[in-house]
Amino acid sequence: MARLAGLVTLAVGVIASQRFANSAEPATKIPAPAQDEKVVAAHSETAVFAGGCFWGMQGVFEHVRGVKQVASGYTGGAASTAHYDTVEEGDTGHAESVQVTYDPTQITYGRLLQIFFSVAHDPTELNYQGPDRGTQYRSAVFPVNQDQRSVAQAYIAQLGKAHVFSAPVVTRVENFNGFYPAEAYHQNFLALHSKDPYIVINDLPKVDNLKKMFPDLYLNAPLLLKTTAS
Template sequence: MGLKRALAGSLLLLAACQQPASAAPERAVLAPSAAVESRESGTRSTAIFSGGCFWGIEAVFSHLKGVRSAVSGYQGGSRATAQYETVGSGRTGHAESVRVIYDPSVIRYDQLLRVFFSVGADPTQLDRQGPDVGSQYRSALVPLGAEQNRVAEAYLKQLGAAHVWPGAIVTRIEPDKGFFPAEDYHQDFAANNPDHPYIRFWDAPKVAALKRMFPGLWKPAFTRG
């Protein structure tokens, strides 16, 4: 069971939980700009990202220009097992994920990928992210359509060749089996609980890195819902 799950058993844990003394925040790594840019048309598109704890991934995407919605949820398993405590067993096939609705005329899918890997998820960690361990915390891309699949495949190949991280790229491309929103108290969690120990230690640094590394994409307001 990951540290995040232990902290999240009840919102009453806000004042009681402490980070381990040996823990260190995850390191932001500036991923390269995509060599293959997305060519999505229109002003509304949807993408799904799995990258460990959905609180932090949601918070990162919620501060991007062009993002209209970022919703925490589950992907990879069935509707019947899409509940937080069940997913926490690591046996449902689900990964904690975020569904992003965005305007591709403002921010492209390949730019979302670059932000995701730069400040959201470490693509070299297998079935874990930061303090959280288990297949439910794996990093994965779930392309919704041929264009996203084309760009995602090309970008993962590019990251593998770039050697920006010391380890091999293990992020997977997974088929869309449906996205199931998480329980209400998980939505906008970072905005609603900025003093939660997990948010302050693990996720606030991700948002700070986004602001520092991508000032042209950053927006101060948190997009809710």
Template structure:
């Protein structure tokens, strides 16, 4: 990982990110979506803080099992992206609401095959969907954000059907929480968590809430 990355939306108020016009009907039980937005350490940290998210596992998607390991994926030649496998309770948070945070805080969706100084297809912005209904919700929200002009550049997020998810090595799981003083986490994940607490305080689990949040 490099030691610098853009934090999207730092000067963009919450109101600039519209609520999704299209969403999935609330199913019974747990739901799942696999998201890629650069370094999985940082995306994991952001999404795990959301109320209704039951688990987030870092891993790889988009390539084969033979090369689904950190050293190979970091070469940028395997076809994988660093991803997070998000399981959530749709009675508490919907797919559309997850996407709203993913596109506003977790990463910069306008960057193609990179996040800041992390460069390569393994750091691409992508949503790995399992159903056509999921794909349609994501497509609709990307159109909505582009139409609203939230970013000056068009969103570059790819939509890819999930063939398989490969969990990352144990050392990469819950990395930010276990390594808060690691330089990359301090430089990249910490500002995203501050932004999350600032504009999405009402969507956080109690242990992640802060006093006097800015609800701009």
């Protein structure tokens, strides 16, 4: 077990050094979606988003009120290729993504999209985010039902017409064919490694922007994913 722990620590250090960058993605104030999901009685739904490194995406959504759980993982490819080393080759079809489980009576899919587009990543960057390059870092949403698909498509069109970004939104609305959780050492990475240079430079500013731009939705203590390594 000690050897395994050492290998995991080494892997985390190597990945972090590979992802070092010089600046964070900017936050942009955007209007709320004009169209949102239908009101339902259920208290648990899921949403899947991809927007660069899943460390920051997970770290942001873990601080959102109404969210019940956030997992980092892979979406868009086959189960057999849903492994970090394979996905990083860039030809699996997968994107680093997060699966957000939320209570729609507390926060809607549209509001989650507003956070996704405004503070969690830059939706104008095609197949990259900050220092990370490749289709595995693309901006994409994976609707799990037709209602989510309609909301996402309408919101992307709304943002385009509003010209709130300095460049066109390149976010893709893709078919959802399954979410595959990432390795345990990737989960809760921002919370567990808050002093890591990559996190400090690229991701902590996103959490700060969430607090500033969405104070009514911000949770001080992150809701961490429970893993076998926790």
